[in-house]
Amino acid sequence: MRHSSSSSRLSGLVGFHLRRVSAQSQVELEEVLADLDLRTIHYAVMAAIETSPGGRQREIAGEAKIRPGNLVPLLDQLEKRGFVRRAVDEADRRSVRFSLTAAGQTMLDAIHDRVLGHEDRFFAALEEGEQAALIALLRRIETP
Numbered sequence: 001m002r003h004s005s006s007s008s009r010l011s012g013l014v015g016f017h018l019r020r021v022s023a024q025s026q027v028e029l030e031e032v033l034a035d036l037d038l039r040t041i042h043y044a045v046m047a048a049i050e051t052s053p054g055g056r057q058r059e060i061a062g063e064a065k066i067r068p069g070n071l072v073p074l075l076d077q078l079e080k081r082g083f084v085r086r087a088v089d090e091a092d093r094r095s096v097r098f099s100l101t102a103a104g105q106t107m108l109d110a111i112h113d114r115v116l117g118h119e120d121r122f123f124a125a126l127e128e129g130e131q132a133a134l135i136a137l138l139r140r141i142e143t144p
Contacts (some may be wrong), residue, residue, distance in 0.1 A: 086098070
């Protein structure tokens with residue numbers, strides 16, 4: 001559905017609506033996490049480590065969908081707070097592996113509960129089936 005008049009140019013652009021909804025959700029989610037002094041990117045990194053326990057930096061970055069170079073300061077912050085542990089890979093001493101600490105797992109669980117609450121509120125206008133359909137559609141166009 002594309003409109004030709006300048007006053008409605010944006011209304012027919014899927015990307016415009018995706019960006020607006022994404023930005024709004026991101027702002028609200030950051031507010032939900034603010035008192036923990038964590039951001040959504042920390043959540044993504046911790047979830048990636050949970051998915052790939054003992055993973056290397058490149059694996060975690062790939063799972064979290066961030067550049068490996070951008071991951072380093074985030075891992076440093078999480079390690080400093082006692083949420084992440086670094087260990088030298090015994091098979092390849094040049095490599096470092098990452099895992100969540102018990103405190104990190106507890107924090108990740110708490111963050112996840114908040115994220116689920118945010119999603120329930122934010123997407124309340126969509127029925128459960130509509131939410132599942134939206135996820136399926138977005139996955140079809142998402143870059144691996």
